[in-house]
Each structure stands twice: as structure tokens, then as C-alpha cells.
Amino acid sequence: MKKLMAMLLASAMLLSVALTGCGDDKDGGGKEGKLNSIVYVCSNLGDKSFCDVSWKGVQEGAKVNDISKVKCIEYGQDTKSKMEPTMVDATDTYDLIIASGGEMVEIVEKFWEDYPDKRFIIFDVDPLYENKMSNVFCINFKQNEGDFLAGALASKMSKTGTVGYVGAAEVVVIQDFMVGYIEGAVYANPNAKVAVSYIGNWSDSPKAKELANVQITVNNADVLHQVAGGAGLGMFQACLENGKKWAIGVDADQRDFFLETDPDLADVILTSMEKRVNVALLEAINKTYAGELSYGTLEKWGVGKQVTVLAENDFYKENVPADVQSYIDDLETKITNEEIEISSAYGMSTETYNALRDKVKP
Numbered sequence: 001m002k003k004l005m006a007m008l009l010a011s012a013m014l015l016s017v018a019l020t021g022c023g024d025d026k027d028g029g030g031k032e033g034k035l036n037s038i039v040y041v042c043s044n045l046g047d048k049s050f051c052d053v054s055w056k057g058v059q060e061g062a063k064v065n066d067i068s069k070v071k072c073i074e075y076g077q078d079t080k081s082k083m084e085p086t087m088v089d090a091t092d093t094y095d096l097i098i099a100s101g102g103e104m105v106e107i108v109e110k111f112w113e114d115y116p117d118k119r120f121i122i123f124d125v126d127p128l129y130e131n132k133m134s135n136v137f138c139i140n141f142k143q144n145e146g147d148f149l150a151g152a153l154a155s156k157m158s159k160t161g162t163v164g165y166v167g168a169a170e171v172v173v174i175q176d177f178m179v180g181y182i183e184g185a186v187y188a189n190p191n192a193k194v195a196v197s198y199i200g201n202w203s204d205s206p207k208a209k210e211l212a213n214v215q216i217t218v219n220n221a222d223v224l225h226q227v228a229g230g231a232g233l234g235m236f237q238a239c240l241e242n243g244k245k246w247a248i249g250v251d252a253d254q255r256d257f258f259l260e261t262d263p264d265l266a267d268v269i270l271t272s273m274e275k276r277v278n279v280a281l282l283e284a285i286n287k288t289y290a291g292e293l294s295y296g297t298l299e300k301w302g303v304g305k306q307v308t309v310l311a312e313n314d315f316y317k318e319n320v321p322a323d324v325q326s327y328i329d330d331l332e333t334k335i336t337n338e339e340i341e342i343s344s345a346y347g348m349s350t351e352t353y354n355a356l357r358d359k360v361k362p
Contacts, residue, residue, distance in 0.1 A: 035095035037069035057278030061285030142302025144180030151184025164221035168228035175345035202229035209234030253311035
């Protein structure tokens with residue numbers, strides 16, 4: 001299989017050289033001796049969350065390094081049939097390939113050796129993963145650290161003592177957010193209750209709204225946090241329609257997305273737990289082009305790297321009491337200094353996970 005792919009790659013490269021002068025900086029727009037093109041492979045742009053903020057980081061990295069050939073390729077929701085061929089096509093065409101998730105790691109494991117001159121940055125990778133691919137750099141985001149801050153803030157801002165969490169699918173990365181959120185909520189208020197609901201996907205916004213409505217009207221939750229990509233927008237609607245309950249967004253500073261188009265909706269988003277993939281990818285791209293990124297490794301970036309933190313925008317500063325802001329700042333320092341131990345869903349047993357969730361059930 002590898003020999004066949006190598007032969008096909010060699011033929012493709014020869015044809016590319018004959019037709020376009022492959023590797024010529026004039027075509028790629030890159031600096032001399034550097035990689036000349038970047039591609040970001042994702043499901044869909046337009047989620048106002050994870051994919052959009054990731055693409056922003058790729059674009060910034062391309063601009064800073066004077067790379068004109070930069071593209072996003074979307075494979076849609078049909079991951080089983082589209083993800084792998086899309087990734088292979090992207091690798092055939094671009095020098096630096098960027099994608100997210102464990103599934104992408106498994107795909108790249110099949111062919112990375114056949115592309116020794118290509119570079120891969122794969123983020124949102126399992127922290128327990130052992131990266132043995134010499135041209136692949138993996139990033140794990142400590143979203144449990146950032147959501148610890150979100151949970152603590154939710155508890156401090158709650159008047160009922162019950163906060164809500166609406167997740168996408170019950171997969172380990174989303175569970176990792178939840179674990180941090182629950183532990184942060186209980187750290188700030190030992191008697192806190194946390195209503196937890198899972199949508200089952202990243203696209204069903206009406207279902208997210210329905211689940212959030214139940215948390216508000218039945219469980220009495222008055223601060224809700226969504227970790228569900230595009231689907232999570234339904235939770236914001238529920239918060240707005242139920243007397244402007246506070247909402248906490250995810251991945252990007254989601255209030256920004258609605259300031260002009262729907263200011264009423266924007267005004268229920270107290271803050272967001274930013275998973276600053278754009279910041280992380282910009283750094284990774286810059287280091288790649290400087291020849292300083294440690295390919296063949298996995299690094300874990302969290303609060304200490306300022307990539308999983310709360311969006312402390314003007315709205316946050318206006319609506320969160322000063323003493324609560326100081327409390328959150330102090331938690332950030334303690335997490336950075338490893339003075340607070342935060343559990344992770346990665347490697348956690350089902351029994352421990354269920355016990356954590358059940359203990360705070362309203």
C-alpha cells in the first residue's frame with residue numbers, strides 16, 4: 001500500500017513540476033526555503049465557534065508568514081466517507097496540513113511516512129496519545145482547566161445555586177469540558193448543582209434550545225454554558241426567551257458574533273470559555289516557518305499558555321462584580337502554578353465520571 005502511494009506521489013510530483021514549477025516561491029507566495037502553502041481541513045465553517053476560530057488562526061499564520069496559497073477545505077458532516085479522502089487530497093496539494101481531532105490522527109497514521117516533505121499540525125488530540133510521527137505536531141488543549149474557570153464563574157453568578165451545561169455529543173473531549181465545569185462550580189460553591197444535558201450532535205440547535213429550556217424551567221438553572229458548536233446557539237435563544245438568563249459560550253468570544261446582528265442575544269452571553277485555537281495555531285505556524293516547532297511530539301496547552309481562558313471583554317467587566325473578577329483571576333494564577341488539581345475525562349473510569357455527574361444532579 002505504501003509503495004503504491006509513494007509511486008503515485010512521485011508521479012504526481014513530476015507532473016506538478018512539469019506543469020507549474022512546484023515549490024517555486026513565486027507560485028506559493030512563501031519565503032525562500034520555507035513551506036509555500038497551508039490548508040485547513042474541517043467539517044464546516046460558519047459555526048461561529050471552533051471551526052471559525054481555527055480558520056482565523058490559519059489565516060493569520062499565512063498572512064504573517066507571507067503565504068498566499070492558503071485554503072480551507074470542508075468535508076461536511078459525512079465523516080465516514082469524506083474525511084479520509086479529503087485529507088489525502090489536501091496532503092497531495094499542500095505543504096502544511098492542519099486539522100483537528102483523534103480521527104484525523106488515525107487517518108494520518110496510515111500515510112504520513114509516504115509524505116516525508118509534508119508537515120501536519122493536528123490539534124484537539126487526546127493527551128494520552130503517543131505521537132511517533134516525525135512530521136506531525138500534535139496539540140492537546142486543556143479545556144478542563146478553562147471550564148473550571150467557567151464553572152466557578154457560573155456558581156459565583158448564580159442566584160439559585162444551580163447552573164447548566166449543554167454539551168454536543170457525549171464524547172471524551174466534550175466530557176472533559178464538563179468535568180472541569182463541574183469541579184469549578186463545586187470549588188466556588190460546595191453546594192452547587194449542575195444540570196447536564198447532551199444534544200447528540202453539533203448541529204441540532206432546536207434540540208439545544210429544548211434541553212436548555214428544561215434546565216431553566218425544571219431544574220431552576222440560571223447560568224448556562226454550552227459546548228456544542230453550532231448547535232449550542234439554541235441555548236442562547238433559550239436564555240434570552242426565559243428572562244435573559246446568563247449564558248457562557250465556548251471556543252470563541254461568541255458575544256462578538258451577535259453584537260451587530262442580534263444585540264439582544266449578545267446581551268445574554270456573559271462571557272465565553274475561549275479555546276483560543278487561533279492563538280495556538282498562529283504560534284505553531286510561526287514556529288514551523290522559523291524551523292522551531294518540535295514535530296514528532298505532543299504538547300499540552302491550557303490556562304498557563306492563555307489558550308483556554310474566559311473572555312474578559314468589556315461586557316464581562318461591566319456585569320461581573322469586581323470581587324468575582326478578582327476571584328477568577330486568582331484561580332487562573334493557581335491553575336498556572338499547579339496549585340489546583342483539576343480532573344480530566346481522559347483516562348477517567350466510567351464509574352468515576354458517573355459519580356461526579358450524579359453528585360451534583362439537581
